[in-house]
Structures are given as structure tokens and as C-alpha cells.
Amino acid sequence: MSDAALAAHLAAEAGRLLLTVRDSDMLEGKPLGEAGDAIANRFLVAALRAQRPEDGLLSEEEKDCPIRLDRRRVWIVDPVDGTREYAERREDWAVHVGLAIDGVPTIGAVALPAAGLVLRSDRTMPVPPAPPRLRLVVSRSRPAREAMAVAEALDAELVPMGSAGAKAMSVILGQSDIYLHSGGQYEWDSCAPAAVALAHGLHVSQLDGSPLVYNRHDTYMPDLMICRHAHVAPVLEALARAQGR
Template sequence: MAFENDGDLAAHLADQAGKILLQVRASGVFGGKSLGKAGDQTANQFLVHALREQRPEDGLLSEEEKDNAERLAKERVWIVDPVDGTREYGEERADWAVHVGMAVGGKPALGAVALPGLDAVMRSDQPGTIPPAPDVLRMVVSRTRPAREATEVAQRIGAELVGMGSAGAKAMAVLRGEVDIYLHSGGQYEWDSCAPVAVALGWGLHCSRIDGSPLIYNQQDVYMPDLLICRKEHAERVLTEVAALG
């Protein structure tokens, strides 16, 4: 089956990879770290083979695949994370995700994020309506390692902290109206944020580095130190408070 539309392909692959991961977990033959490893490898094989079949001319970057410098010469590069939030996946929580994104000319141009635990797929090309923000803003942070900048900015703006697992789950929580600001400064990689950022941009949110500069993908060094995803009306205030931290 050929997918002519990139958005349909991204959403289908994210959804199917999520279903595969649920089947691997339900098999009952893996536990602990071995479950996360089996899930990662199985979903990765599905995604990379599918993308090479459907889009053989495009570049590809996956967390679970050895990097290939050939992608740097490509205008279109798929950036995937087969299991974003391996710990949460293994613990049978809902706050993990599957990321299928695409960078075009270094920009996060298209993405789909599956939340298999919630039976949901969020797409950059099919934006929905984000619920209005409450009077007291909510800032989502790592449930195990909250970043200092996030906790300090939350205190400065009077925001409530909400702990959550994977990067994709945090970003999609802003779209779902469960939180209002996702500020991260603990370091990530391109596959952690490409698809979620593409979806958030498609839904009209602000996405940037925490100094306000753009997020750029398909770089030789795939490390990304920080990011901010929030409603546009909150961006200036958050960026100002980050800068004030020095």
C-alpha cells in the first residue's frame, strides 16, 4: 500500500508502531528493562523499514538506528523515536509516545505523535482546538528530574507544577489542555522533539529554544539542550523570566 500524503503516512506509522508496542507488552514474555529493549527494537524495525519502503529518497534519523551522515545532504529527513518514554512504557503508564516527524530544510515541517496508552494520535496537519488556559497556569515537568529553570520560572509566574513522563506526552498535554507550558532545559535529542514540535506548531503553539531562537533539526550533532512549547500569549513572559535567571 502506497501513501502519497506524508501526513497520512506519519500518522499511520505512529499508530501502527503504538499498536505493535502494546502487543509486545501484552505478550507477557518480557519484564523490566528487557521489555523496553524489546519494544524499542521491534517498533524501530517496523518504522525504519516502512519509511525506507515508502520514502526511499528521504533521509532518516532514529534513536534506535545507527546514524548515517548521508541524511545531512537530504532536504527531507524523517526523525523518529520508536518509544519516547521507555520507562513509562515498561511501567504500563499512559505518558509515553511514538514520534514520527519530518524536518524539511532543518525545520520541523510535519509530525505525528501517537499516545497508545490513550488511544490517540495527534497530527500536525490536522489541528484541533486547544482548550482555554485556566487562571492558574500549569507547567509540565519531568516526573523524576524536574529542570531547575522550569521550577524557578513556575514559581516566578505562579504556575502549578505537573509531573509527567515522556517529552511527547508532555508536549501533547499542552495540546490536550491538560497543561499550559512545557519548559525543558535538561537536554534532549532531535528525535525527542521533532515530531512533537511539528505537531505543536501545526496547532498554533509557540515552539523555540529557551532563549527564543528557533529549533533546528537534521544537524550533525543531534543534541538539543532545551525547548519551550506553550500558547503564544504566554511565550514572551516565560522567555523573559528564563532570561532573568541568568
């Protein structure tokens, strides 16, 4: 099985497990989120260690092993991206299975189980054209200051949404046009979405336009921008004005 097929298969299967746990109605709220994280993590970690034993592995829900830093190929997974949304039985949560090679987000699959979708880096679709008024997807609970400034500068409509994976995939699906995030994310939040977005021809970078680099000792990933290439310059200009540059 190819790396891309494996990523998609594991993301889909983890999503099915999570739906089964959620739909059993045995747990609610925080205990449901914790159970989902644990079950999906056990499945993904066991499967990757069995299928790709020579590769490194980084998971949000697994104790970090520094051996990964010596590997060129590192699987980076988020068993439940948007645990709160999952626990609240919303649709805007995801499963991330990504593969970084030499620090580059190369292979990825993002499952949106509640929507019955798996977006993957090896099976792309045309990204719908942007509407006359751009849409900027933001956190439904804590929109980033930079995102709000860009939305104001571009007169963009705000689209509140839950998990990072759901936000990133919303650009591919034509539900939004720009995804900006600053602060509070880690490598597992964006590796798989970045790989899928890049494969779909989108621009993916830090807020200063520099590329995202994965499998670092410090897994904190401070900021992220995903959009069509035509929107990169206006977004960077709006960010520069907001930051007084």
C-alpha cells in the same frame, strides 16, 4: 499517501505493536523496554525506507547515517519516547514520527498508544483556553532547574509527566499550559512534537526564543519551550530573571 498520512499511520501502527508486546506479559521492566524499542524501530525504519527511499532518516535506535545531512527531507523518529514509562506500563509514553524539511519540523505525528490517541500536524483541534492558574508540565523524575524557576515566578502548578512527547501533547490537549525542558534531549525527542505543536498554533522554540533547527551533524537538542503565544513573554522574562540577565 501524503507525508502527514504516512507519519500518522506509522505512529499508530508502531503504537499497536508496542501495546501487543506489552500486553503479552512475556517481559517486564528493562527487557520489556528494550524489546519495545527494537521492535518499533525495525518497523518504522523498514516502512520509511520502503515508502520514502529518497529521504534521509534519523532514529534514536538506529546507527546514524551521515547521508541524511545531504537530504532536504529527513524523517526523524523516536520508536518509544519514554522507554522507562513504557516498561513500567504507564500511559505517559509516545511514538514520534516527524519530517524535517530544510531543518524545519514540518510534518509530524505523535501517538499516545496507551490513551488511544494520535495527534498529527494535518488534523488540528482547538487548544483549550488556559485556566486562571497556569500549569507547567515537568519531568516526573528530574524537573529542569529553569522550569522550576519559571513555575515559581509565574506561580504555576507543576504537572509531573513522563515522556517528552506526552508533555508536549499535554499542552495541545489542555492538560498543561507550558512545557520547558533544558538538557538531555536529542532531535528525535522533539521533532514530531514540535511539528504537531506548530500546526496547532502554539509557540515552539529554544529557551532563548530562537527556532529549533533539525538534521544537524550534532543531534543534541539542549532545550525546548512549547506554550501558547500569550505566555511567551512572561516565560522569557522569568527565564531571564532566573539566569541573572
